[in-house]
Amino acid sequence: MNELLFEIGTEEIPAGYIQPALAFMEQACAARFSELGLESGPIHTVGTPRRLTLCVEDLQSRQPDRRVEHIGPSKKAGFDADGNPTKAAMGFARSRGVAVEDLQVVETPKGPYLMAVEHVQGRETIELLPEILEGLIRSMVFPKSMRWANTSLAFARPIQWLLALYDGQVVEFEVEDTVSGNTTRGHRFMAPESFVVTGFAQYQERLQEHSVLVDPQKRRRQVISEVKQAVAGRTSEGEPVLHEGLVDTVTNLVEIPWGVCGSFDEKFLELPDEALITSMREHQKYFPVQDRNGCLMPLFVAVNNTRIEDRDLAVAGHERVLRARLEDGLFFFNEDKKTPLARRIDALEGIIFQQKLGSMKEKSARIARLAGMLARELAPDLEEDAVRAAWLCKADLLTEMVGEFPSLQGVMGREYALLDGEKPEVALAIHEHYLPLRAGGELPTTLLGAIVGIADRIDTLTGCFAIGEKPTGNTDPFGLRRQALGLLHIISGLNISLSLKAIVGYALKGYGELLGHEPDEKIVDEVLRFIRLRFTNDLVASGTRSEVVEAATSVGFDDVVDCLARIRALDGIRSQEEFTVLAGSFKRIRNIIKDNTETAVDPDMFVEEAEKELYQVLQEVQEAVGPLLEKREYKASLRAMLRMKEPVDRFFDQVMVMAEDPAVRQNRLNLLTALGQLVLQVGDISKMHVEG
Structure with a gap:
């Protein structure tokens, strides 16, 4: 069967390390086999906190000559x-x-x-595997590694055993005094003994007999099942809140899951839902329980790594630990309520945003200024609320709850603002200005939240570029790439039409004397180029053709919504044969006119019928397209422009642009320039022409 089975047995590896390690094992092995000319069938990986396992089917028995x-x-x-x-x-x-x-x-x-x-000359695979497998171990990288005893190897956790079989035969090698063999170990507490393994299928079966579900997907399904059963055994009115990230974490914290449902005092339901859930999830890895209306119940589910013999004792232990956490949370919440957000603003002076860019209070003032400017442009009736939300949006950083749970920033700001009597719209904007938290994350639902979020991100991007703190290579200490993507997703997601250049310029002036130099227009251009690059990369990664994005952005990127509309129009028409030919002709036009910007055409100077015809069609298209462009109906505009395809072809067949008479030559160049400027209002379609 030529099956390779390789298991690295360890002390408990952190949950977040396991899936990346398994992915690395699969990719690294495939690359190494390819390098050595070894063919193989599918590669599988499985793992638990105590083992990282690789199985390769049909691995070629001998390296070819x-x-x-x-x-x-x-x-x-x-x-x-x-x-x-x-x-x-x-x-x-x-x-x-x-x-x-x-x-x-x-x-x-x-x-x-x-x-x-x-x-x-090719070598036997069994001879190559010791070096391959040892190299795999030594090349694995983890967020944090450790060394133990007198070993030189750095690994996530100490290696306890190695299982290595090829075609049922032990692959003999040694790593830091640990010798490979044909045995593995069961659950640390429930079945710790070693046992012999003969192949991957038998390996999985015997591990399950020894209380280990080695397949992460199977273990994940069992985690969900255990959580649901635990709730069902306690109440028929509730259901667990199955947060995907928490399910993944718990899956990689246990080798076999056992769920128990506990309760807590109803007084803790006074806490905001997010605070209560975060307290359970982040510290204890417990699942909350909600009723059929989506309201939290005073119940939770804990998942254990061992079979529960005395459930009451286990539940009591979990309840005692959680009670202490929730008491802390409730104390923090009650203490925070004593000081309104508005009274915390001055204390933001003590939190540094960036050494050269001032305090969080100064940042709040700049965000308020920017938010006011945006509101005046987009929705003047929101200006007062936008400024108020911007002033308050960072105040919850000084609360005890956010200090304990940083992920609740914005959430607690919303809750405290409501308790302080702020408008609900202002409170929601405080929360939503942080959205989206990640790529593809939830966007603000209100224009007010979007305005404050845009102002916050523009301020950060502009300030960091102004002091030279730009992302380089893999380093991005201020998360500017993420900030730019969030900005773009807010603008496109809520269809907000605005001038990026204007708001970046306004933001730069808002730093005043803090920068130590006069605002420089080059900084504005740098910020816009950076945002444009993120825009391009994001669209291309999502499947839009790069030449279409380049055609649109190269002629204008100031208004993201407008640019997206032009991209959609260009992408929708690019496959039409007439457009492909017109794009080729337009590329020729761009090469001919070069730096000419004159568009004044004198019809009396035309000599050839083809240039007269092109001028006539151009005038008709300009008249038809003008209103469409004003309404941003770019698809219809491009369809109208296709009328110029045949007249342009005849023009190039019958007219010598570079005539000997300078006046005739300039007139023809002006005609082509006028045509070019019309098309460029949608995009530089010459960039979409592919040479045959």
């Missing part, structure tokens, strides 16, 4: 004027184990070079 070509020095460097080999040629031949007379001369893009052909 290979012909490897090695390029050496150039022919000029390898042979002298008389054709005798130089030291360079002899050294190259010797390094490759061939005679110098066996060297070949091959043509490369750089000219003739020497080549040595090496015939490599």
Whole structure:
């Protein structure tokens, strides 16, 4: 069967490390097999907190013989004027184990070079596997690794055993005094003994017999089942809140799940739902329970890693731990309510936003200024509420609840604002200005929340670029890429038409003397280029063709909503044959007119019928397209422009643009420039032309 089974047995690995480690094992093995010329069937990975396991089906039993070509020095460097080999040629031949007379001369893009052909005899797979598997262990990277005893190996947790079988035979190797074998271990407490393994199917069956569900998907389903059963055993009125992230975490905290349902004092329901859920989920990994109306009940579910013999005792232990957490949360909540958000604003002076960009109080003032400007442009009746929400949006950073649970920033701001008597719209905007929290996350539901969120992100982007704190390579300490994507998703998701250049310029002026220099228009351009790059990458990653995005953004990106409308129009028409031909002609037009910007055309100077016809059609299209462009009906505009395809073809067939008469030549250039400027109001379609 030629099956490879490899298990790394360890101490308990953190839950968040397991899936990335399994993905690495699969990818690294596939790459290594390909490098060695070994073919294989499907590669599977499974794992628990105590094991990372790889299974490869139908792994080729022997490496094929290979012909490897090695390029050496150039022919000029390898042979002298008389054709005798130089030291360079002899050294190259010797390094490759061939005679110098066996060297070949091959043509490369750089000219003739020497080549040595090496015939490599394939090795048995069982001989290659020790090096492959040890290399896999040593190359694995974790967010945090550790060394133990006197070992030099860094790994997530100490390695306790190694299982390595190929075609039922032990792959013999050793890593830091741990020798591979044919045994694995069951559940640490419920079935700790070792047992012999013969293959992957038997491995999974025997582990289940020893209280280990090694398949993460199967274990995940069992976690959900246990949680639901635990609630059903306690009440028929409730159901668990199955947060996907928590289910994933719990799945990788246990080798086999056992759920129990406990309760807590109803007084804790006074806490906001998010605070109560976060307290259970983040610290204790407990699942909340809600009734049929979606209201939280004073119940929770804990998932254990061992079978529960005395459920009452287990439940009491979980309840005692959770009670302490909830008492803290309720105390923080009650203390926070004593100080309204508005009275916390001055204290924001003590929180530094960025050393060169001032305090959070100064940032709040800038956000308020920007939010007011945006509201005046988008919805003047919201200006007062936008400024109020912006002033208050960071005040909850000083609360005890946010200090304990940073993920509740904005959420607690909303709750405290409501308790303070602020308008519900203002309270909701305080929460929503943080949205989206991640790519693809929930967007603000209100324009007020969107305005404050846009102002916050623009302020951060502009300030960081102004002081030179730009993302480089893999470093982005202020999360500016995420900030830009969030900004774009808010604008596009809520269809908010605004001038990015205007608001970035306004934001830059808002920093005043804090920057130590006058506002520089180059900074505005840099911020816009950065946002545009995020916009382009995001669209291309989601499936939009890059040339379509480039065609639209290259002629204008100031208004994201407008740019998206032009992209959709261009993408919808690009497959039409007439458009493909027009795009090719437009590319020719762009090359001919170059830097000409004049569009004044004198019909009396036309000589050829083709140029008269093109001018006539251009005037008709301009008249038809003008109102469509004003309404941003770009699809209809492009369809109207397709009328110019045949007149343009005839123009190029029958008219010499670069006529000897300078006046005639300029008139024809102006005609083409006018045509080009019409098309450029939608996009530079020359970028969508593909040479045949």
